[in-house]
Amino acid sequence: MNKITISIFAVTTLLSILLYLPYLDTLRLWHEEPRRALISEAMLESGDFIVPRYREEVYVAKPPLFNWLVIAVSQVFGEINELSLRFTSLLCLILLIGLMLSLHQQWLGTTGLVFLSLALALSPEFMSKATLGEIDMCFTLLVSASLWLWFSLDQRQMRGFNLWLAPGLLIALAFLTKREPAFLFYYVGIGTYLLYRKRLIELFLPAHLICASITLAIVGVWVWFMVQSVGLEALLGSTANEVVNRGMVGSWATTLKHIISYPFEVTLAVFPFSLMLLFFFHRESRAIAFERYGDVLVFAGITVIANFLVYWFIAQSAVRYFLPMLPSVLVVCAVLFEVAEQTAPRWLRVLGSIVASFTLLAAIALNVFLFQANFGFGPTPPDLLPHNLAVALSLASVLLGLWLLWFNINGKTKHLLLAFCGLMLVYRIIYIDAVLPRKVAQFEQERDIAGFVAKIYHLVPARQLPINATGTVPHEIWWAMEYGDITTKPSVYQLTDTPPTDGHRILANMNFRGRDISLVLLHEH
Numbered sequence: 001m002n003k004i005t006i007s008i009f010a011v012t013t014l015l016s017i018l019l020y021l022p023y024l025d026t027l028r029l030w031h032e033e034p035r036r037a038l039i040s041e042a043m044l045e046s047g048d049f050i051v052p053r054y055r056e057e058v059y060v061a062k063p064p065l066f067n068w069l070v071i072a073v074s075q076v077f078g079e080i081n082e083l084s085l086r087f088t089s090l091l092c093l094i095l096l097i098g099l100m101l102s103l104h105q106q107w108l109g110t111t112g113l114v115f116l117s118l119a120l121a122l123s124p125e126f127m128s129k130a131t132l133g134e135i136d137m138c139f140t141l142l143v144s145a146s147l148w149l150w151f152s153l154d155q156r157q158m159r160g161f162n163l164w165l166a167p168g169l170l171i172a173l174a175f176l177t178k179r180e181p182a183f184l185f186y187y188v189g190i191g192t193y194l195l196y197r198k199r200l201i202e203l204f205l206p207a208h209l210i211c212a213s214i215t216l217a218i219v220g221v222w223v224w225f226m227v228q229s230v231g232l233e234a235l236l237g238s239t240a241n242e243v244v245n246r247g248m249v250g251s252w253a254t255t256l257k258h259i260i261s262y263p264f265e266v267t268l269a270v271f272p273f274s275l276m277l278l279f280f281f282h283r284e285s286r287a288i289a290f291e292r293y294g295d296v297l298v299f300a301g302i303t304v305i306a307n308f309l310v311y312w313f314i315a316q317s318a319v320r321y322f323l324p325m326l327p328s329v330l331v332v333c334a335v336l337f338e339v340a341e342q343t344a345p346r347w348l349r350v351l352g353s354i355v356a357s358f359t360l361l362a363a364i365a366l367n368v369f370l371f372q373a374n375f376g377f378g379p380t381p382p383d384l385l386p387h388n389l390a391v392a393l394s395l396a397s398v399l400l401g402l403w404l405l406w407f408n409i410n411g412k413t414k415h416l417l418l419a420f421c422g423l424m425l426v427y428r429i430i431y432i433d434a435v436l437p438r439k440v441a442q443f444e445q446e447r448d449i450a451g452f453v454a455k456i457y458h459l460v461p462a463r464q465l466p467i468n469a470t471g472t473v474p475h476e477i478w479w480a481m482e483y484g485d486i487t488t489k490p491s492v493y494q495l496t497d498t499p500p501t502d503g504h505r506i507l508a509n510m511n512f513r514g515r516d517i518s519l520v521l522l523h524e525h
Contacts, residue, residue: 001098005105005113012117013094019121019428020090020131023384025082027439028449033085033133034479035059040067040080045484050225055471055478056488058230060238063222065176066135085133092137093130096144097121100327103148104334106155107296112338115273115417119330122424125269125319126326135177136320142174143185143324150190151299164211172218180239185324188310189303196302255315262312262319269319270326272355272420276333276340285336285343293335300328337417348416352408355419359426360401366430367394384437394433397426449480452510456481456519459507460493467519469495474512494520 042053052059077084097120129136150167174182194200267274279285311317404422408415468491500520509518
């Protein structure tokens with residue numbers, strides 16, 4: 001990076017840490033997070049870092065690379081917990097920002113780099129995934145690195161091994177994070193680009209074939225260990241489930257609904273920065289963009305559209321499955337923003353004023369929500385922040401909205417970016433002031449795992465640990481029990497969501513997501 005790029009990266013990194021690190025560990029691990037943590041714990045316990053294990057069984061669905069990162073980060077924090085698990089994803093976001101800045105500084109100017117870095121840091125989908133202990137940010141980092149490193153080398157006229165080896169190594173790491181989708185993004189994107197450039201033959205030349213063999217050899221080491229552990233049939237069955245079955249689930253109605261809604265969902269995932277795509281309809285901006293940044297726009301556009309078509313017709317494809325392509329979408333938006341600063345169409349100021357107005361309305365709604373008892377709308381929601389600080393932030397969001405509105409009415413193109421960032425800052429304040437406290441309260445009411453686990457330890461003698469749990473018991477309960485105190489092996493005590501048979505005594509129970517989870521004494525001493 002040059003000095004300007006380093007400065008942009010440093011400021012964006014600081015902003016990301018300030019926005020996302022506080023309260024990162026407020027919520028207990030939930031959804032898939034406990035599974036990631038338990039697999040990492042099992043690796044540390046067994047010393048086997050190649051074959052993932054979950055609930056004492058080999059876990060074939062996802063390879064171990066993300067767990068390696070979790071373990072590495074946990075060495076700094078001292079243990080695997082909510083903070084270390086989620087900080088791993090935040091670290092991947094920061095690395096993604098640094099990667100995209102370092103690769104695109106050769107094409108974009110300062111304005112475009114600032115837009116790109118802030119858009120990556122503040123887009124809703126990245127904001128969400130960077131604060132969850134999931135594999136999505138790690139996978140996005142590696143896929144984006146492989147695609148854009150390949151393009152950067154290609155632009156420098158690199159050929160043969162120099163072009164294919166490094167991206168191939170990165171895509172091997174991406175496979176070790178999420179398996180087959182890594183190859184899908186890589187070859188659908190680059191293959192379509194080479195087809196457009198009439199260079200498809202390069203995929204069949206010895207240099208690429210040898211580099212692809214090296215990629216497959218790296219992947220093959222992990223596959224070989226997995227085959228030795230679970231057998232080829234189980235591994236192929238998992239592949240069929242991940243690749244084939246998911247794509248065939250859903251009726252014509254759900255598929256049609258997905259086709260209609262998915263483009264809007266993807267657009268909202270990087271809103272409001274995706275509003276820059278409107279500048280494709282401005283003739284002068286479009287012409288200058290292709291004249292100055294044609295190769296970048298063509299590569300980004302082709303890789304995004306080609307991969308989008310794959311997920312567009314799969315009814316079960318959530319937006320997070322398309323996350324690895326969103327950095328490329330934001331590259332297009334950054335190019336258009338840089339051009340818009342020069343062309344300055346008349347409706348530019350109108351767009352900024354609309355975004356600023358929406359920001360102001362959201363800030364006012366937050367204040368009404370926080371003081372709803374004073375307006376007769378019901379009880380005031382619980383506080384997560386100290387009350388005075390929550391009030392100060394909510395009032396500051398109103399002042400920010402007013403300032404942005406005045407600035408964009410009287411400002412220039414760069415003020416549009418301020419409006420975008422201001423909206424996302426208010427969105428984050430809303431999350432901390434209003435959404436997160438409600439989630440905490442909901443977790444305490446509906447998922448009182450801590451109380452349930454404490455009761456289990458009170459009822460089960462220490463000599464009877466570990467207790468048995470059926471495979472249907474949720475991940476969160478497995479994680480909440482002290483590691484090693486829960487097993488799938490037979491025991492006198494069992495955790496289950498299946499109604500016990502006659503003669504089995506229920507010692508404790510809880511309702512979790514509509515299911516009754518019971519601690520059962522299988523037979524008396």
